[in-house]
Amino acid sequence: MTPLVVAAVLAAAVAHAVWNALAHTIRDQLVAFTLIGGGAAVLGAVVACFAPLPAGGAWPYLAVSALLHVGYQMLLMRSFSLGDFGQVYPIARGTAPLVVTAAAVLLVGESLSGLALAGVALASAGLSGVALWGLRGSRPHWPALAAAVATGLSIAAYTVVDGVGVRASGTPLGYIAWLMVLEGVLIPAWAFRVHRGALWTALRPHAARGLAGAALSMLAYGLVLWAQTRAPLAPVAALRESSVIIGAAIGALFFHERFGTPRIAATTLLTLGTTLILTAG
Template sequence: MSLLVAAAVLMAAVTHASWNALAHTIKDQLIAFTLIGGGAAVIGAVLACLTPLPHAAAWPYLVASALLHIGYQLLLMRSFTLGDFGQMYPIARGTAPLVVTVLAAVFVGETLGPWQLAGVAVASAGLVGVALWGFRGTDTRPHWPALLAALATGLSIAAYTVVDGVGVRASGTPLGYIAWLMILEGLLIPAYAWHRFRGSLLTRMRPYASRGLLGAVLSLAAYGLVLWAQTRAPLAPIAALRESSIIVGAAIGALFFKERFGAPRIAAAGLMVVGIGLMLRAG
């Protein structure tokens, strides 16, 4: 993995954490996802007019990825409903890189060297560890439905990561691929919100329109950078680097939401740095 690719993925992590933070400020998550998903679909439609159409071989992957992304969004909302954001999000994002490593080896034929494998494992351990640390020394016990929902979310992340890694390489146009992906995945939740709220949807969205549009731009940019990187490097290290968004999100929470960063998150950040170093050494 080159420094340029690593920098692009780390920038994607920052933008991903930023749009998640924006979504977190909107109390009604259905409205938040409607604005961000619908806004990304509109931007994708504009971008689709300016970029080449993806090659025919990429379309089955586009359709499969759109369905997986919708499932991911539903599972993520479910896990947030059942459990705490500070634990569900790291578990969901932290388990994905390890699963991507296995899926990429089985279905894509990507094998990693010992330094890359060590980097993925160390980074993932930091991300999952900070989520599970919250159960230590407290009366809190694991809420298994919430944990299962978070783990299922992680599996869906791993699945669409591998599908998109293959699809974007077959598309011939990363920009065209992300444009059509945003269109395909961004319409279902707004359609459901329109059915649920009917005439009051626009009124409900109006106070959050600017945040939703900014979140849509950041969301598209975040995944667009990841898709570009997937055409330049193996999937598993990219997945691990992308999930550094968890640490960025924790920092945003400490700075803007006055949430405690704490020693476990500092330790996780240190493990992430070690993991990144190991992955770059392989490049």
């Protein structure tokens, strides 16, 4: 992973944590993801007018990925409605890198050094395990935990699909643009069915935050897709989960959620895991 790739993935991590936090601030999660998904679809349509069209071999991956992203968004909405941002976000993000690593090796044919594998395992186990450790002294909210783990599995699924698809597309910019268009129309369509004539009234108070989240969402995943064309999937997936620490800090600063020892331990473990990944090259 070159310094430029590392910088792109870290920038994506910051953007990702911020757009998730913006979504969490909107009580009606369907409204939040309608704004984010719909806004990203509009941005994607604009970019698609200027970007090269993805190669034919990428379109099946785009179709599958769009469905996986919608499933991810539905699960993320459920997670945010059930649990604390600083709790469910680390579990969801921490579950993904290990699954991506296994899928990249078994399905994509990538190979990683023992040092890189150790880094991925350490970062992922630290993020998800320490998040669970933060439940000590309180009764676990199993529906929230289950939704967060399911969210992590969906992240792993679309990460692998997009990692292969963007390489087949020949154009990371065109791929992200069409992905935003394809996935971005489904949740707004569902919201229109739910809210019917009252949808615009529900959207209007949150429009600025939702559209900012849409721009950050497209930027974050566009940077990740670009990085996946220049580095193996597993290290990119693990490094991008530094967003978990940013998310935990946002939870503590803005949502008054406890940071404490579990989050400090997560920071340490993530730093160690990331160092191993970068050392392995």
